[in-house]
Every structure is written in structure tokens, then in C-alpha cells.
Amino acid sequence: MTAVYPTDSLLLAVQGPVFAPGDAGYAEEVAGFNVAHRPAAALVVGATSSADVAAAVRYARATGKRVAVQATGHGLTEELFDTVLVSTRRMDRVSIDPLNRRATVGAGVRWSAVIEAAAPHGLAPLNGSSSHVGVVGYTTGGGLGPMARRYGFAADHVRRFTIVTADGRVRDIDENATGEDGDLFWAVRGGKGNFGIVTELEFDLVPVAGFFGGAVIFPGEAAGAVLHAWRAWAPTLPEETTTSVALLNLPPDPRLPEPLRGRSVVAQRFTHLGAGGADLLAPMRAVAEPLMDTVADLPYAAIDAVHMDPTDPMPGWDRGCALAELTAETADTVLAHAVDSPLAMIEIRLLGGAIARRPEVPNAVSGRDAAFGVFTVGVLAGPQPHLVPAASAALVEALRPWAAAGGLVNFLGQASPDRVGSLWSAADRARLRTIAATVDPDRTFATNVVLG
Numbered sequence: 001m002t003a004v005y006p007t008d009s010l011l012l013a014v015q016g017p018v019f020a021p022g023d024a025g026y027a028e029e030v031a032g033f034n035v036a037h038r039p040a041a042a043l044v045v046g047a048t049s050s051a052d053v054a055a056a057v058r059y060a061r062a063t064g065k066r067v068a069v070q071a072t073g074h075g076l077t078e079e080l081f082d083t084v085l086v087s088t089r090r091m092d093r094v095s096i097d098p099l100n101r102r103a104t105v106g107a108g109v110r111w112s113a114v115i116e117a118a119a120p121h122g123l124a125p126l127n128g129s130s131s132h133v134g135v136v137g138y139t140t141g142g143g144l145g146p147m148a149r150r151y152g153f154a155a156d157h158v159r160r161f162t163i164v165t166a167d168g169r170v171r172d173i174d175e176n177a178t179g180e181d182g183d184l185f186w187a188v189r190g191g192k193g194n195f196g197i198v199t200e201l202e203f204d205l206v207p208v209a210g211f212f213g214g215a216v217i218f219p220g221e222a223a224g225a226v227l228h229a230w231r232a233w234a235p236t237l238p239e240e241t242t243t244s245v246a247l248l249n250l251p252p253d254p255r256l257p258e259p260l261r262g263r264s265v266v267a268q269r270f271t272h273l274g275a276g277g278a279d280l281l282a283p284m285r286a287v288a289e290p291l292m293d294t295v296a297d298l299p300y301a302a303i304d305a306v307h308m309d310p311t312d313p314m315p316g317w318d319r320g321c322a323l324a325e326l327t328a329e330t331a332d333t334v335l336a337h338a339v340d341s342p343l344a345m346i347e348i349r350l351l352g353g354a355i356a357r358r359p360e361v362p363n364a365v366s367g368r369d370a371a372f373g374v375f376t377v378g379v380l381a382g383p384q385p386h387l388v389p390a391a392s393a394a395l396v397e398a399l400r401p402w403a404a405a406g407g408l409v410n411f412l413g414q415a416s417p418d419r420v421g422s423l424w425s426a427a428d429r430a431r432l433r434t435i436a437a438t439v440d441p442d443r444t445f446a447t448n449v450v451l452g
């Protein structure tokens with residue numbers, strides 16, 4: 001009898017390509033946005049369907065390996081050694097149902113594709129600051145974007161998903177699900193990749209064709225005036241406005257607008273839906289002389305102009321926390337940590353509005369009750385990359401007196417399972433752990449956010 005090696009059985013079971021280390025195509029397949037980490041997977045399955053994902057999960061189980069998933073690599077925080085990595089980039093189907101204002105997407109879709117497909121219908125998705133981020137990774141972590149105060153988290157608008165669980169089953173689960181599937185419908189919307197691999201996601205779009213927004217960017221010398229003014233002004237805004245303020249150390253990159261290259265600046269980000277945006281923004285525009293002011297009436301397709309996130313791969317280090325309040329002392333603490341900081345960005349986002357409201361069908365989104373979200377990014381390059389993790393940890397520690405009870409999972413960065421678990425209330429954390437232990441008792445899934 002001819003021996004059938006496990007890899008042969010996998011090759012027979014999947015339609016997509018399978019790559020081992022050293023194979024042509026392996027390096028391209030594992031490459032993602034965050035080049036500080038490069039998955040060192042034992043095998044990569046270029047999945048083309050739910051059946052491919054299920055075959056990869058079954059193969060991993062049969063060979064005693066763990067399973068990881070990657071769409072874009074924006075959320076990479078570790079090397080995923082010796083895993084079977086499911087690469088979802090080929091699962092790129094986007095379908096729009098304009099009548100019911102719904103989108104259905106495959107696991108590998110980025111927000112940019114949904115924005116483009118929805119725009120001709122006067123509709124928009126609840127994407128985040130960068131449309132290059134993947135829909136599924138973002139949404140399973142809640143998903144907090146530039147319209148969040150008006151419409152809430154992306155996860156609040158999910159209607160259905162298909163998921164492959166550790167037993168290799170393909171489950172189609174919608175908002176009416178009960179029992180174990182109902183538990184999964186709650187947990188996956190906010191609990192990140194601890195429960196399985198989502199292969200398809202269906203969610204509501206919102207009737208937004210355009211917005212009044214962009215960024216007002218001031219020189220770094222105005223950081224104190226801008227942050228203190230923003231702190232007092234932001235909580236007075238209506239839900240139609242979503243805003244954040246970011247202290248940025250920008251590289252001398254020729255792709256940046258000339259006035260910003262190689263400078264420390266403070267960016268005030270602003271998205272307003274409906275009329276009256278210019279009047280609301282006027283006091284902040286007057287705080288100092290801006291270097292740049294891009295705020296205008298824009299089509300929704302220009303939404304990336306609000307945050308101007310980098311799009312090229314970079315070695316990033318993220319860390320964040322949530323605040324219950326932003327007092328003058330909190331702002332001074334942030335400013336003190338920004339002086340000569342190795343961090344590329346310290347951003348504070350105003351929460352509240354629809355973010356704070358639970359959706360009709362409850363979900364596991366964390367951080368809903370916080371007043372502000374803090375997100376730091378450092379680049380692990382240059383002469384002293386080791387200073388970055390220490391600087392972000394020091395800021396988060398210094399902000400502890402004003403910390404909210406929970407936090408936002410998408411902004412956590414590298415964190416211990418216990419720190420991840422602490423983002424939720426004791427009851428929600430216990431429920432998430434019970435569901436994970438039921439559907440994946442052997443912890444088959446290796447994710448960047450390990451729930452403890």
C-alpha cells in the first residue's frame with residue numbers, strides 16, 4: 001500500500017495552493033503590513049473557500065498543529081511559529097444588496113473594496129481609519145471608525161457570518177441563532193479570532209454618500225494648546241461628529257506633503273455627517289495657525305483623508321488603553337510623554353454617542369463604556385527601536401489613574417492573555433472563556449489576541 005503523507009491529503013483536499021517554507025510563493029504569502037513580524041508557519045494554505053479552510057483546520061488537528069489566519073497582516077503581533085496558516089487573500093468576493101443596504105464579503109476583503117462597491121448606491125460601510133485593513137479582522141475586534149459616534153461599532157451591524165470551528169465544521173450563523181450558534185454569534189462580534197475562522201461576513205451598510213471632514217494639522221509647538229482645547233471641545237460635539245487628536249512624529253518621507261516632512265505635528269481629525277460641520281469645527285481651527293487644513297465636503301470614498309494612515313508595510317508596535325475621562329492633568333501627562341518620544345503617534349479618540357449603545361442583538365464588543373480611546377504606534381526601525389515598547393508601556397502606565405474599566409481590543413497591541421481578558425466585564429469575560437472552551441477545548445486557533 002502506498003503511504004499517504006498528511007501533506008498529500010491536504011493537497012488533495014484543497015483547491016487553493018499550499019506552500020511550505022522554501023517553496024516559491026511562501027514568502028509572498030506570509031508577508032503582511034506589519035513587517036516587524038513574519039509568520040514562520042509550517043504550512044500556508046491559500047484558501048479559496050470555506051471548504052479549503054475546513055480542510056486546513058482538519059489537517060492541522062490531525063498533525064497536532066495550531067491554526068492561524070491572516071488576511072492583510074495589519075494585526076500581526078507574533079511569528080505564529082509552526083502553525084498551519086490560512087491565508088484568506090483569495091477569498092475576495094464582495095457583493096452589495098442595495099435594496100436591503102447589505103454587503104456580503106469573503107474573509108480576505110479589505111475595506112477599500114467594500115467602499116468602492118457600495119459608493120455607487122450612496123452607501124458606505126463602517127470601516128476604520130485605514131481602508132487597507134481587512135474587514136473580518138477589524139470587525140471581529142469591534143471595529144471603531146470615523147463614523148463610530150453616529151453608527152457605533154462595525155460589529156454592531158453584522159447580520160450573519162460563516163465560520164469554520166475547531167471541529168472542522170462550516171457553520172452558517174445569523175442573528176436569530178440560538179444555543180451554541182447563538183453564543184458564537186455573540187462572541188465572534190467583538191471577541192476576535194478565538195472561536196474559529198470566519199469565511200464570510202454579511203453586514204449592514206449606512207446611507208452615507210459623503211461627509212464633511214479631513215484633518216487640521218498644526219505644528220508640534222501648538223500641541224499643548226490644541227490638546228487642551230480639544231479636550232474641552234470634543235465632549236460638546238453631537239453624535240454626528242467623530243473626532244480624534246494625534247501627536248505625530250513624521251519621517252522625512254517625500255511622499256508626505258512638504259510642510260509635514262520630518263516634523264512633529266498635531267493632527268485634529270474630524271468627520272461630520274450632515275449640515276453644520278464648519279461651525280462646529282470653527283473653534284478648533286482657530287486654536288493656532290495650521291500647517292495644513294484638508295477639511296472639506298468629501299465623497300465617502302475619500303475617507304482615508306481623515307487619518308492619512310500609512311499604507312506601505314512597516315515594522316509597527318501598537319499599544320493602547322481606554323480612558324474614563326480626559327482631565328487637564330491627563331492631557332499634561334500625555335504631553336509630557338510626547339516630548340522627545342520615540343513613538344510615531346499618540347492618538348486620542350473621542351468615544352460616546354452610538355459607541356456607548358448596545359446593539360439590538362447583543363455582542364461581545366469591549367470598551368463601549370469608555371470615554372476616550374488611546375492608541376500609540378511606534379516604528380521598530382532607526383537607531384533605537386528598543387525604546388518604542390518601553391515608551392508606549394510607560395505612557396499607558398502613566399495614564400492608569402484615568403483608565404476606564406475595559407478597553408478596545410483592536411487597539412491593545414501585544415498583550416498577555418490576562419490583559420486581554422481584562423478588557424471585558426467579569427461576566428462577559430467568563431462567558432467568552434466558556435464559549436471558547438466549548439467550541440475549541442484544545443485551543444486550536446493561534447490568534448494575536450489570546451483570551452485569558
Ligand SMILES: Cc1cc2nc3c(=O)[nH]c(=O)nc-3n(C[C@H](O)[C@H](O)[C@H](O)COP(=O)(O)OP(=O)(O)OC[C@H]3O[C@@H](n4cnc5c(N)ncnc54)[C@H](O)[C@@H]3O)c2cc1C
Pocket residue numbers: 032033069070071072073074075076088107127128129130132133134135136137138139140141142143144145192193194196197198199309310410411446447448449
Ligand atoms: C494602520 C492601521 C489602522 C487601524 N485602524 C483601526 C481603526 O480605525 N479601528 C479599529 O477598530 N482598528 C484599527 N486597526 C486595528 C485593526 O482593526 C486590527 O489590527 C485587525 O485585526 C486587522 O485585521 P486584518 O485582517 O487587516 O489583519 P491580519 O493581521 O490579517 O489579522 C489580524 C487578526 O485578525 C483576526 N482575523 C483575521 N481574519 C480572520 C478570520 N477570517 N477569522 C477570524 N479571525 C480573523 C485574527 O485574530 C488575526 O490574527 C488598525 C490597524 C492598523 C495597522
